[in-house]
Structure formats: structure tokens, C-alpha cells
Amino acid sequence: MDNFAASVATTQPEKTEKLFMETTLLRVSGALFCHDPKRASTRIQDIVIRENLREKKIIVRPDPRYGQPGPLAHKVFLSILKKNSDYGRPIQNEISFGQRELIRLVGRTTIGGRDSEDLIRALRQIRYAHVIALFKSGETFVEHDFNIFNEIMIERRASHSDPIVSCTVRLAEPIIKSLLEEHFVCFNHSFMQPLSTISQALYMRLFFHFSNLFEVHSGKRGLQFQKRYDDICNEWLGGLTVKDRISHIKRDQLGRHLDRLVEHKFLSHYAIENAKSRDGFVVTFRPGAGFFSDYEQFYRHRNQGELQWRFHSDQRQVAEPMKVAYLFLERKTKLPIAGLPYVSSGEMEKAREILAHVAFEDVSSFLDYALERARTTNYDPQSLAGIVRYLEPFQASRERRSATKIAHRARERREMETKAYEGYCYAHASVVLAALPHEERSEIERLANQSSTRFAGNRRMIEAAEARLTMKMHPEGFPTLDQWKQSQIL
Numbered sequence: 001m002d003n004f005a006a007s008v009a010t011t012q013p014e015k016t017e018k019l020f021m022e023t024t025l026l027r028v029s030g031a032l033f034c035h036d037p038k039r040a041s042t043r044i045q046d047i048v049i050r051e052n053l054r055e056k057k058i059i060v061r062p063d064p065r066y067g068q069p070g071p072l073a074h075k076v077f078l079s080i081l082k083k084n085s086d087y088g089r090p091i092q093n094e095i096s097f098g099q100r101e102l103i104r105l106v107g108r109t110t111i112g113g114r115d116s117e118d119l120i121r122a123l124r125q126i127r128y129a130h131v132i133a134l135f136k137s138g139e140t141f142v143e144h145d146f147n148i149f150n151e152i153m154i155e156r157r158a159s160h161s162d163p164i165v166s167c168t169v170r171l172a173e174p175i176i177k178s179l180l181e182e183h184f185v186c187f188n189h190s191f192m193q194p195l196s197t198i199s200q201a202l203y204m205r206l207f208f209h210f211s212n213l214f215e216v217h218s219g220k221r222g223l224q225f226q227k228r229y230d231d232i233c234n235e236w237l238g239g240l241t242v243k244d245r246i247s248h249i250k251r252d253q254l255g256r257h258l259d260r261l262v263e264h265k266f267l268s269h270y271a272i273e274n275a276k277s278r279d280g281f282v283v284t285f286r287p288g289a290g291f292f293s294d295y296e297q298f299y300r301h302r303n304q305g306e307l308q309w310r311f312h313s314d315q316r317q318v319a320e321p322m323k324v325a326y327l328f329l330e331r332k333t334k335l336p337i338a339g340l341p342y343v344s345s346g347e348m349e350k351a352r353e354i355l356a357h358v359a360f361e362d363v364s365s366f367l368d369y370a371l372e373r374a375r376t377t378n379y380d381p382q383s384l385a386g387i388v389r390y391l392e393p394f395q396a397s398r399e400r401r402s403a404t405k406i407a408h409r410a411r412e413r414r415e416m417e418t419k420a421y422e423g424y425c426y427a428h429a430s431v432v433l434a435a436l437p438h439e440e441r442s443e444i445e446r447l448a449n450q451s452s453t454r455f456a457g458n459r460r461m462i463e464a465a466e467a468r469l470t471m472k473m474h475p476e477g478f479p480t481l482d483q484w485k486q487s488q489i490l
Contacts, residue, residue: 018298019078019189020085022178025148026185026208027235028131031060032148033074034238035198040070049235056135063128066121068238071197073122077148078200079105080169082189087311091179093150096168096318116163120154123167127152146172153322154342165345168319185211186298191264191290198237199257203266205236210287211299229272229281246272246281254283265290320360321351328384331367350384357391362398369394421481429467432477436470444469 021029031049034040044067047060062068069077084095102119103111111119127149134143151170156162178184185208192200209225217223229249233240243249249272261267268288275282325343328351330336358366370387374380381387433441448465452458471478479487 017188017190018085019082019187019192020179020184021081021187021204022175023183023185023208024133024144024178025175026204028058028060028133028148029074029077030201030205030236031058031234031238032069032126032129032131033071033077033197033201034068034240035071035074035201036240037070037072039068039239039241041067043068043239047234047239058134059132061130061132063125063130066125066128069122069125069129072118073125074197074201076105076119076122077126078192083310084171085189091176092311093171093173093176094168094315094319095171096166096314096322098166098314098318099164102164102167111163113161113163120164123149123152123169144174146174148172148175151337153326153337155318155322155325155345155348156342157345159344160341164342166318166322166348168322188294188298191266191294195260196257198240198254199260201236202232202254202257203261206261206267206285206287207291207294207299210285210291211295214287214292214295224284224286226282226284228275229283232283246274249281262288266294267291316355317352320355321348324351324354324360324363325384327364328367328387331371332382347384350388353388354384354391357395366391366394369397417485418481421484424484425471425478426464426467428478429470430463432474433466433470436474440473444473 027049031047034043044062044064047062047068049058049060060068080095083097083101084092087095097105099111103109105119108115127147130145130147132143132145134141136142148171149169150172151168153168155165155167157165185204187204187207192203195203206225210223213223213225227236230242232254233242240253243253249255254272258267258270262270265288267285269286271284272281273284274280322343325347326337326340328347329340329343333340354363354366367387370390371381373390373393374387379386433444436444444466447469448462452462452465
């Protein structure tokens with residue numbers, strides 16, 4: 001191995017080819033993504049899966065502006081989940097993509113205007129599709145109502161017509177919570193990557209069902225899974241057209257995708273036959289050697305690794321600068337992030353410059369400070385470039401505030417120590433007073449009563465006067481403040 005290769009091997013983590021998917025999301029994705037691009041763009045009605053089952057039902061509500069997510073959206077979806085899988089643990093809810101990754105995402109060598117808009121449309125098809133999952137948990141019924149992506153932030157070079165440069169996607173909280181609770185299945189991403197989106201969807205659902213059956217029966221012989229053909233079209237493939245002849249299904253629709261799974265030994269065999277109970281067809285699937293190999297590698301050993309360097313790099317280079325740029329626009333326009341279509345590459349560069357001087361968690365304070373300073377001089381900055389000038393005074397003001405805060409805390413600490421020391425001395429005075437000769441003790445008591453005539457009968461006030469007189473007349477019986485502090489440490 002040459003020096004360069006050795007250096008790379010020691011500095012880069014071993015690449016994993018596992019794809020982790022939350023189990024409810026696996027079911028949702030089957031209804032969400034339509035693998036017929038022409039049909040997907042026109043489907044805006046509710047899609048209900050398992051409509052007749054009260055205890056397990058999923059409703060997908062496509063956004064009427066974008067239609068149902070199609071094949072490109074499915075590809076984007078899997079790429080986002082793959083990158084989230086590569087981030088490892090702890091589970092992250094933000095996934096960022098740079099320009100080169102986006103180019104690969106759409107299968108191009110460059111990303112032009114049309115490719116860019118197709119990609120953004122695919123992202124928004126997922127972002128604005130509404131998912132309602134209803135299921136029974138114990139004795140109660142649970143309803144999860146969410147969008148798979150909570151937020152999408154986009155960078156373009158300069159204007160709304162420029163191609164996309166980078167983006168950050170935030171996953172919904174129910175998905176993250178379920179992943180944290182380890183409700184996920186793990187797939188062989190290397191096997192999936194060259195497949196068609198229909199083959200990918202079939203592979204994922206079959207792998208999930210085969211794994212559950214194999215886990216229960218623990219035997220290869222006789223292992224098979226059956227599913228009605230029309231349910232496959234609706235529940236696994238997002239409303240694919242239901243054909244009425246087996247020959248058409250094999251020749252024009254599912255046949256070539258299933259044949260590919262047989263060719264790669266994931267399936268050993270499949271059969272499409274007439275249903276016995278009612279009209280329609282049933283498909284029987286039998287696993288091949290490829291499934292059993294994947295089961296050992298990707299299902300039985302499906303724990304995620306620890307957090308990898310890639311997430312931190314994406315955060316520094318894409319996610320955090322993008323959030324800074326969006327946060328500035330949000331402050332300026334009074335619009336929520338969802339109402340801001342993109343930020344420019346110029347703004348991203350200025351955001352990185354700001355982050356070189358200000359920690360990300362302090363950016364909000366910096367923006368407030370800069371915009372307030374600008375208002376006092378009737379200056380209206382239109383971009384992050386206009387507030388960079390406030391970095392130095394902001395840092396100086398923070399240092400002053402920090403020094404003031406440190407001094408205030410030191411003063412409070414001294415006051416607390418003094419108060420505690422005085423409390424100790426007052427309590428100890430009774431011990432010193434009791435040890436004095438009778439004449440001295442009587443004299444202190446007489447003087448205390450005399451000085452407290454207006455508090456006659458108030459024993460507490462008289463005891464306080466006795467303590468003060470004892471400390472004054474016999475200071476040798478009490479430690480100094482420094483001596484007392486040292487005794488507390490010991």
C-alpha cells in the first residue's frame with residue numbers, strides 16, 4: 001500500500017453499506033411513492049391503506065400543488081435515509097447534501113436548471129405530502145399526523161432561477177423517536193442501488209416480511225410469502241395500475257423487476273396465480289440465497305455504529321451556515337423558514353465567515369445585536385455582508401458582559417461566604433460565652449440586656465447582642481474569615 005493510500009485508510013472510517021429505515025416509515029413509503037411518473041403527477045386524492053382495518057390504517061394525502069411523490073422522489077428519499085444511516089449514532093434529524101452529492105443524486109455529471117427544478121419538486125412532493133398513521137397501542141388508539149420532512153432549506157447561487165447548490169432536510173420527530181427506540185429494519189444498500197425504484201420497493205418489503213417469517217420459523221425449507229397482486233400495487237407501489245391479466249403483469253409491469261430479483265438470487269422463485277377466495281391474483285414469493293446472506297449481515301447485525309466524521313463535516317459546511325442565512329432572512333422578512341424559498345451562495349459564504357468568529361449557538365444573539373445596532377443609525381442591512389462589520393463590537397461587548405458577569409458572580413460568592421462565616425461565628429459565640437469565667441459571662445449578659453432595652457423580653461435579640469459582644473471582647477476565640485474558609489475546604 002503506498003503512503004497516500006495508507007494515509008486515507010487510517011484517517012477515513014470504513015464505509016458502511018447499510019440502509020436503516022424506521023418500520024412505520026417502510027409501510028408509509030409503500031403508499032406514499034407512486035412508481036408510475038405520469039400517474040403520480042395527477043394523483044392528489046387521499047390514499048388509504050388497509051381501509052377496512054380499524055386498528056392499522058395509513059392515510060397519505062398528497063399536496064395538490066405537487067401531486068404524489070414519484071420515482072425521482074423515491075430515489076431522493078432513499079438517498080436521504082442512506083446518508084442519515086451513515087451518520088450513525090446518536091440519531092441525527094438533519095441531513096445535508098453538497099453540490100456534488102446532488103449531481104449524483106439525479107444521475108447527472110452536472111446539474112442544470114431542469115434537473116435542479118426536478119430535484120426540488122421531488123423534495124417538496126415529500127415535504128408537503130401529509131401522512132396520518134392510525135394504530136392501536138395496548139388498549140388505546142394512537143394517531144400520528146405528520147410530514148416526513150419537517151423542513152427543507154435550499155442554497156442557490158444567486159437567484160431563484162439558478163440551480164440548487166446545497167440543501168438541508170430535517171426529518172419528522174416521530175421518525176427520530178422511533179429510530180431512537182430501535183424500531184427499524186436494515187437493508188443491503190449496495191444491492192439496492194442499481195435496481196429500479198419498483199425493484200427497490202419490492203426488495204424492501206419482501207426482505208422485511210421474509211426476515212420476520214425466518215425469525216419465527218428459523219428454517220429455510222418451505223419459507224414463502226404471499227400477497228394479493230392488487231394490494232402490492234396499492235400498498236407497496238403507491239397506486240400502480242392494476243392489470244387484469246397475468247401475461248400483462250409479467251410482460252408489461254412487475255415481471256422484469258421480479259426477474260431481476262431472481263437473477264441476483266434474492267428470490268429463488270415467484271409465481272402469479274388466480275386468487276382462490278375472490279377475483280384477482282395472488283403472488284407467491286420464495287427467498288433465494290441472496291436473502292439468507294443479507295439476513296445474516298444486515299438484519300441480525302443491524303445495530304448502528306457510533307457517530308461518524310461525515311455528520312460534523314456536513315454541519316460545518318452546509319447545515320449551520322444555511323441556518324444562519326435563513327435565520328437572518330427570517331429576522332428581516334418576518335417570514336417563517338417554510339416561507340423562504342432559498343438562500344444564495346454569497347449569503348452562505350458570509351454565514352461561514354460569521355461562524356468562524358461566533359459559535360453557532362451564539363448566532364441568534366449576534367443577529368439581534370447587529371440588527372439593533374443598525375437600527376440605531378438608521379441603517380437597513382439587506383444581506384449578511386451588511387452586518388459583518390458588527391462582529392468585532394459584538395465580540396468586545398460579549399467580553400465586557402462576560403467580565404461584568406464574572407465580577408458579579410465573584411461579588412455574590414464573597415457575600416455568600418461572608419454571610420455564612422457570620423452565621424458560623426454567631427453560632428460559635430454561645431460556645432465561647434459558656435466557657436468564660438462567671439464574672440466575664442455575667443458582665444457580657446448585663447451589657448447585652450442594657451443595649452437591648454427596647455427589645456426587652458425578645459430573647460433572640462438579646463442572644464444576638466451577646467454574640468456580638470463576645471466576638472468583640474474575645475476575638476481570639478474565633479477563626480478569621482480565611483481560616484474558616486480553609487477549614488471548610490478541608
